[in-house]
Amino acid sequence: MIAEFLRKHSADFIILHGSSSNANFYYATKFKTYDPLTYIAGIDGSDILIVPEMEKKRAERESRVKEIVSLNDLGYMEKLKELGDAKKAYLEILVAILKEGRCRKLLIPEEMPTYISFELMKHFEVEVVKNPFSTLRIIKSSSEVEKIRDTSNAILRCVKWAVENFSFRTCEGMRRAIELKLFSEGYLAENTICSTGKSSADPHEIGKGEIEEHVVLDVFPKSLDHLYYSDFTRTLFVRENAELEEMYKAVVDAQEKALSxxxxxxxxxxxxxxxxxxxxxHGFKTEKGEGFIHSTGHGVGLEVHEEPRISELSVELKKGMVVTVEPGLYYSKVGGVRVEDTVVVRKNGCEVLTPFEKFIKLY
Amino acid sequence: MIAEFLRKHSADFIILHGSSSNANFYYATKFKTYDPLTYIAGIDGSDILIVPEMEKKRAERESRVKEIVSLNDLGYMEKLKELGDAKKAYLEILVAILKEGRCRKLLIPEEMPTYISFELMKHFEVEVVKNPFSTLRIIKSSSEVEKIRDTSNAILRCVKWAVENFSFRTCEGMRRAIELKLFSEGYLAENTICSTGKSSADPHEIGKGEIEEHVVLDVFPKSLDHLYYSDFTRTLFVRENAELEEMYKAVVDAQEKALSxxxxxxxxxxxxxxxxxxxxxHGFKTEKGEGFIHSTGHGVGLEVHEEPRISELSVELKKGMVVTVEPGLYYSKVGGVRVEDTVVVRKNGCEVLTPFEKFIKLY
Incomplete structure (x- = not known):
């Protein structure tokens, strides 16, 4: 796929630089690393990952890249002593390895750090392109879907437990319990939204203080093993509130329409x-920053927000895409409600990875 | 400080783009955000954070930036409809806001994504600079030291608990217990090293399988509240092993020398x-990738590895810097040992933020 992309752009190589917190970099290399590394793929199908000496063995075991070379192999230490500047020494190594591969034209993804691009431009014809791995990532393989399903199942177990044992008094306590439960099973959820009252009218407010009539619970963990996310929201009604429940009926109805x-x-x-x-x-207007004030959904995978978006922009949904469907309504005088599931686009419909009852009344 | 930096470079503005997972961006804005945002600071001391409409109120509450503007305020939605491309629309917004500020010369930090730099270059004189916030970050304020101390204290409580209740049979079980304990207190540790046996000769091997004679425990959590890290290692002796203990005596001795x-x-x-x-x-040689194969230490703060490095390169340590001191020895036929503390550089010495006994014998 990448060789084909290089041919289309008449380029010899593409170069990526990042750590595994960069989803494209992890997708390309399948190597977990905190410190940023460089990956180079060539039109002949070759690829190479450049790592510090002490990561070499682990990279050989764990990454999917064919050739692993260490900075020592490339004479980095000598360059460092000569130049006294780690960045300069590193850039010289990159230029040398590309020259050795007889690179003429080089593709640079949009997110490449500028200091690397500016140096490479001096030595090669470069073209800045949308990262081809981000395009590959949009359609999930069946094994990727299974990873997102695995994270979805962890959410479902945790939410079932939270609903059955609901005795939370504060947003903070509820968030802590849910995140700890997920972490104990190997999933990292940060900034889990447990928002209540009028402040839930801000969709990104994570919530604080005593739980009032309702809680918007939006949880989006990633697996600490395979790193894939899932994303899920339910509005829980702790005490009766006709106005919020009316709003919630409308968003559930809108979600069902979208899913269909x-x-x-x-x-x-x-x-x-x-x-x-x-x-x-349903009579719910959107104006002056109130009502339905965000898009309908987004892709989910190695990032919790990735392509495609379900919004005003025209994008063809294709089988194998994994997206959220998450209508919400937000009014500052009342509060907010939202429902969200993560689904796989299939040939004749969609499969919900996070099936869970929509109306959860705890009173 | 930033205004002074701009004056020195005869520039009108500096522009940053990132999320709070970028330490410089968080340091500059004190705003937690998953999605990348843009921050612009001017020579007149003005600064501005550009956020999606629905983040505006939270940014006004939480960030330290003086002026918060939303994409809607800047006419982004109209641009998006006109151009049908989110990135192009976003870049037009950035160019417009800089032109409105009468920008002639603009500073771009090295790590700025290339697609933004290339567009800005078309409209302004640009200079690519080392991020001035990364320079500011090297010297910690006393409030930053207190945050690193807070994370250090969490490590100490957790390691004390792990040592007192040591009944771990596998590396995985030990790692899970330690990470869960830290998470329950509000600290996130990932890839905690609990390595044993000969595979501990690879300093980045996180460890798997049955615990043999010793465990290298290297734990480096960050606070989920204030985001500051600390970094700590002890080698625990589970059963007697004279060779490993000899190596450990040497690294402890080397560490004491460094601390002095x-x-x-x-x-x-x-x-x-x-x-x-x-x-x-002590008779421990370093050659052919065995022995003392990494640097002595690195800065710790909003990143677990940051400036300064304690290595072959000449760097003046200054009061207020926070660094690790972590000699280790690694021989593939024996295994590895390491000791590590996080310390603050003071006027006449250093203060260890992670005081804990060095020799931990569990047999």
Whole structure:
């Protein structure tokens, strides 16, 4: 796939620089690293990962890259002593290895740090491109879907437990319990939203203080093993509140409409429009930053927010994409509600990876 | 400080783009965000953070930036509809806001994504600079030291608990217990090293399988509240092993030598050399990728590895820097040992933030 991309751009190599916290870098290398490394792939199908000496053995065992070379192999220590500057020495190594591969034209992904691009430009013809790995990542393989399903199942176990044992008095206590439960099973959830009262009208408010009538629970952990995310929201009603429940009925209805439309070939823009129309038909207007103030959904994978978006923009949804469907309504005088599932786009519909009851009344 | 930096470079503005997983971006804005945002600071002391509409209120509450503007305020939605491309629309917004500020010369930090730099270059004189916030970050304020001390104290409580209740049979079980204990207190440790046997000769091997004679426990959590790290290693002896204990005595001795030297004004290179000399004087050679195969230490703060490095390179250590001191010895036929503390450089010495007994014999 990458060789084909290079041919299309008449380029000899593509170069990536990052750590495994960069989803494209991890996808390309399958190597977990905190410190940023460089990966180079060539038009002849060759690829190479450049690592510090002491990571070499681990990289040989764990990464999917064919050739692992260490900085020592490349004479980095001598360059460092000569130049007295780690960045300069590193850049000289990169230029040398590309020259050795007879690179003429080099592809640089958009997110490449500028200091590397500016140096490489001096030595090679460069073209800045959208990272081809981010394009590959949009359609999930069945093994990737299974990883997202695994994280989804962890969410479902945890939410089931939280609902059955609901005795949380504060947003902070609820968040801590849920995140600890997930962590104990090997999943990292940060900034889990447990928001309540009027402040839940801010969709990104994570919530604090005493739980009032309702809680918007939005949890999006990643597996600490395979690093894939899933994303899930339910609005829990702790005490009766007719106004919030009316709003929630509308978002569940809008979500069902969206889920019924999602299938291979549908335009994401039409799904987003259907959500807006359904909320409007329930009498909920969007204006002056209130109402349905975000998009309908986003891709989920090695990042919790990735392509494709389900928004105003036209994007064809294709089978194998994994997206969230998450309508919400937010009014500062009342509060916010949201429902969200992570789904796989299939040929004739979609498969919900996070099936869980929509209406959860705890009173 | 930033205004002064801009004056020195005869520039009008500096522009940063990132999320709070970028330490410089978080340091500059004190705003926690998953999605990348743009921050612009001007020579007149003005600064501005550009956020999505729904983050505006939270940014006004939480960030330290004076002026918060939303993408909607800047006409992003109209641009997006007009251009049909989120990145292009975003870049047009950035160019417009800089032009409105009458920018002529713009500073771009080295790590800025290339696609942004290339666009800005078309409209302004640009200079690529080392991020001035990364320079500011090297010297910690007393409040930053207190945050690193807080994380250090969490490590000490956790290690004390692990040592007192040591009944771990496997590396995985020990790692899970320690990480869960830390997480329950609000600290995130990932890839905690609990390595044993000969595979501990690879300093980055996190460890697997049954615990043999010893465990190298290297734990480096960050606070989920204030985001500051600390870094700590002890080699625990589970059963007697004279060879490993001999090696450990040498690294403890080398560490004590280094700690006795660290103070305001010392050259890090000399500290590193003293560690090498001490290990040599104990008869432990470094050659062919075995022995003391890494540097003596690194800065700790919002990143677990940051400036300064204590290595072959000449760097003056200054009061307020926080660094690790972590000699180790690694021989593939025996295994590895390491001791590590996080310390603050003071005027006349250093303060160890992670005081804990060095020799831990569990047999």
């Amino acid at each position: 439309m999602i299938r291979d070939g549908v335009d994401a823009k039409d799904v987003h429009q259907a959500v807006k129309d359904t909320l409007n038909s | 030297m660290i103070r305001d004004g010392v050259d890090a290179k000399d500290v590193h050399q003293a560690v090498k000399d001490t290990l040599n004087s």
